[in-house]
Amino acid sequence: MIDPKIIENNIYVLEESLKKRNIDISIIESIKKVSKDRREIIKNRETLLSKKNSLSKEFGERKRKGIDISDIEKEIIILNNELEKMDELAKNIELEYESIMLNIPNILSEDVPYGRSEEDNVEVKKWGQPRSFDFNPLPHWEIGKNLGILDIEVGTKLTGSRFYVLMGDGALLERALINFFLDFYSERGYKEVWPPYIVNSNTMTGTGQLPKFKDELFKIEGLDYYLIPTAEVPVTNIHSDQILSIDELPKYYCSFTACFRKEAGSYGKDTRGIMRVHQFSKVELVKIVEPSVSEEEHQKLLNDVEDALKKLGLPYRVILLCGGDTGFSASKCYDVEVWIPSENRYREISSVSNFRDFQARRAKIRYKKDGKNYLVHTLNGSGLAIGRTMIAIMENYQNKDGSITIPDALVPYMKGKKTIGG
């Protein structure tokens, strides 16, 4: 949620940010009106409540002393009638206000570039040289099938489209990557967390998935429970409704979970292979920091993710997302893209975002400094999506004979195996 004060004092900041996101700014007028009406109603209602409190008090005192109360009784009845109407008004405006506020995207950082779509994103960094093959490189689904480590047909049989099964060394590679990343980041000061994969709607609202993106979530039938689309949701919300002490900050977390996404609206996209699936593994990094250092922490977070990719020897580039492509909750977002030989281009493998106080305000995560409470800043980044890392390894490290070379950093995690197949 954005700071309500922006609507009162700096509405042009919101207007500019919405323009940058290519969102229709005609909603600004209704936002202003509802916000103003709401304050007016609150003011009036509190005046009535205050009157009622003093009358009730006098009522009690008179009764105790045996003084006549009939006039005061009449007054209270009239007041209560007014209040009943006012309560109704207040309730309605509060609902309207809330639904508007929960659907306003975050204010974009000043340095987010203007632009409509992913074409307008800005490349900020490139690392590694895409390998040139002396044979025709295969896509990962063919490599995986040939080696008997990836079975998409069985996944589809067990569940439906966009599900898959890993077998043998494929399953081992998945496990190796999870352990490699968790070790890598916990050595850098991120505390390992194992959270629930199912959370309630309050938790989903805290990080911004609800109410706006309910169509992208799997909901448990008959319950207020949802499958998490990323570990960001449970891990960030560990501190919801808390006031942390200043010396608890910053907090760094790393967490492996399965992630579940409906991928509604992506029909026809990435239909082959396991690039886009309904269930995938991911190690997520979450930071909770003081506002003054969040930009610096964002860069460090990006740097940590890059280092993991470097360690695996996978060529990548970093792009800064333009306004039109930056997610709802993010103020600023870098995507890290890894080289995919079969597509002859870079594909997203991590998203590293600074949410500033947007999630903190929704989830009520605060810290105390000099006796006063402030909202924290939250950040997160994938470190990394396991399925897509596996694709990148299979394709970039494939050999002419159909085998896959295991990157050195992973060999200890693969029971010492240096190749799969071959």
Place this chain on the structure above:
RNA sequence: GGAGAGAUGGCCGAGUCCGGUUUAUGGCGGCGGUCUUGAAAACCGUUGAGGGUUAAUAGCCCUCCGGGGGUUCGAAUCCCUCUCUCUCCGCCA
């Protein structure tokens, strides 16, 4: 799944039977001070959150005793309901 008990401010914990000087007792912890070369101890003071008004982190006002609803002039206290926690039994990895 069955039976019972409970949920109060950072923590512990009174108040609930019998509704109204409770602006929620008290202790611990935190902060400030006195004393001390310094510290501890002791003593004194202070110490919840959110919102409205405001230049204001000053005052004043409103709301909050697990969530929601009800009774009442008035609810932490009475009634209904939901959620969660604990104890015992059953079942189970």
